[in-house]
Amino acid sequence: MKSLRLLFESLRFAWQALRANLLRTVLSLLGVTVGIFAIISVFTVVDSLEANIRQSMNFVGDKVIYVQKWPWAFGGDYPWWKYFNRPNPSIREFRELQRRLTPENHRGVAVFAARGGNTLKAGTNSVEGIALQGITFDYRSVSSVPIQEGRYFTAQEVDASRNVAVVGYDIAHNLYPNGSALGREFRTQGQKFTIVGVMEKEGKKLLDTPSNDTNCLLPLGAFTKMFALSTGSLGGAQATIGVKGTDDDPGLLNLEAEVRGAMRNIRGLKPREEDDFALNRPEMLADAITKLFSVIGVAGAVIGSFAILVGGFGIANIMFVSVKERTNIIGIQKSLGANNLFILSQFLFEAVFLCLVGGAAGLFLVWLVTLVPQDALKVSMSLNRITLGLGLSVLIGVISGIVPAVIASMMDPVIAIRSK
Known part of the structure; x- marks a missing residue:
């Protein structure tokens, strides 16, 4: 029960701090929003592209072996001209x-x-x-x-x-x-x-x-x-x-x-x-498609991670500023009995909350992109990508806020109260 009350109080202090600096909060969100939008949009487009290509290949069927004259993939030392004689x-x-x-x-x-x-x-x-x-x-x-x-x-x-x-x-x-x-x-x-x-x-x-x-x-x-x-x-x-x-x-x-x-x-x-004769199977095409889009997905993740990294630096910078501005309040809270965990949770929740809101905004922008009508490429965002976006937001918040939160929680209350 005490832990729940501590959690609730930490969230309330974090929310009040964010509301008090609304403009700064919004500007901080933009970095995370752009980062989440970049990486999730890349994954969403890659997933949709792969799904559409697989759908385009549905005509070959599934779990089927085709007996044909020509193989779908040439390989080995078999002379190509011998296929003509088959x-x-x-x-x-x-x-x-x-x-x-x-x-x-x-x-x-x-x-x-x-x-x-x-x-x-x-x-x-x-x-x-x-x-x-x-x-x-x-x-x-x-x-x-x-x-x-x-x-x-x-x-x-x-x-x-x-x-x-x-x-x-x-x-x-x-x-x-x-x-x-x-x-x-x-x-x-x-x-x-x-x-x-x-x-x-x-x-x-x-x-x-x-x-x-x-x-x-x-x-x-x-x-x-x-x-x-x-x-x-x-x-x-x-x-x-x-x-x-x-x-x-x-x-x-x-x-x-x-x-x-x-x-x-x-x-x-x-x-x-x-x-x-050749025994051709759709799995040949499916394996090639899977390998191709695995490489594309990794490349997209690397590119999108730079945008998220920039957003994380922005959140960390804002949290350091926030700790400095509220040093006096931290001292007062500690003098009234607040322990280190309460102070740490307060700033850590603030960073996570910032990133979650920014991540949700980025996911909303990706969803808007999926609404653009396309005849050839139907873009859709899966639940897995939504979960990934929110999970990355929480991770960015923890990484960006942990150091400022630890610094705040370790402050001496006497020195903190005397600060201006």
């Missing part, structure tokens, strides 16, 4: 993988192919530069297909290669701006398709990566009516096999080993022959 994944290999892979090790196997730069027409309306993507039924297990209106393909529609389509939001809106696109038709590459589903709007991405807004999904059989797969340059489309892993396989090590073994067996590779 065969493309085929529909036959997809069927074989489906049959050979252990069901417990995966959640779905799909094959898909895409070709961009297509024009879709519906009456007098048309959209250009659209990516047509032929898929098998399990594609939605490998990659996200968020349906906003309508439905996904049925297994019968995919097996029968029916001319149905699931289109992106922009396609549906541009082809049929005055009503629902469900059940309506469009033409492309000389074929007529019926829209059975419309995907959710993704909006503008930071990176120019494939977007569902301009993507048109078709059953693979309907796609192959228009484009050739896996052979030469006919149609320009190449198949990719995707295998979705499970949560029970950390790192997808078991699935990767099984897929590699199955593909080598399907292609008849001898034990000493090199793989003539």
Whole structure:
């Protein structure tokens, strides 16, 4: 109880001292405000940039192994020209993988192919530069297909290669701006398709990566009516096999080993022959992004720390001045029974309170920045960054105020009372 009363009295004295020198208090706050604003804004922008880039890469999926001709990252001593001689994944290999892979090790196997730069027409309306993507039924297990209106393909529609389509939001809106696109038709590459589903709007991405807004999904059989797969340059489309892993396989090590073994067996590779296919995983991109932004975050923290350092020096200077001005009052308080802890707490709380108010003002400015509308980069401040900002404010207050507070608490009351 005595400790609580001591705490309350210390806070009351600190508050009265701050109110008595309001202008000086405000000027002292500015240094901390600028410092917290600098470092938290850097962290917030870096976090938002990383989140937006990761969101832009969502099209590659999560916990997926892609069987492709080309690797996403080149490395080692493997001659680059040998990649040209590799065969493309085929529909036959997809069927074989489906049959050979252990069901417990995966959640779905799909094959898909895409070709961009297509024009879709519906009456007098048309959209250009659209990516047509032929898929098998399990594609939605490998990659996200968020349906906003309508439905996904049925297994019968995919097996029968029916001319149905699931289109992106922009396609549906541009082809049929005055009503629902469900059940309506469009033409492309000389074929007529019926829209059975419309995907959710993704909006503008930071990176120019494939977007569902301009993507048109078709059953693979309907796609192959228009484009050739896996052979030469006919149609320009190449198949990719995707295998979705499970949560029970950390790192997808078991699935990767099984897929590699199955593909080598399907292609008849001898034990000493090199793989003539690539197993690509989104983790490659995720690890590269994490390393990149770790470096950027450290650089931003170093730059922002200089601003905080300046703010801390300002608070320390004000506290030394405050101790000097109130030396006589310190002597009177000690003569009336105030102990060293009370005096130390009084000045230390004053420094911490100053920094907390300044830090809160800096966080408020960062929050205002997040309200600025941005199409490509959505900036948001997380609770972790708010906690970091307030924690840094308290730390600055303790470091800046501890020396003046100790000096004040160690004063001789007789000498302090005689000071002017």
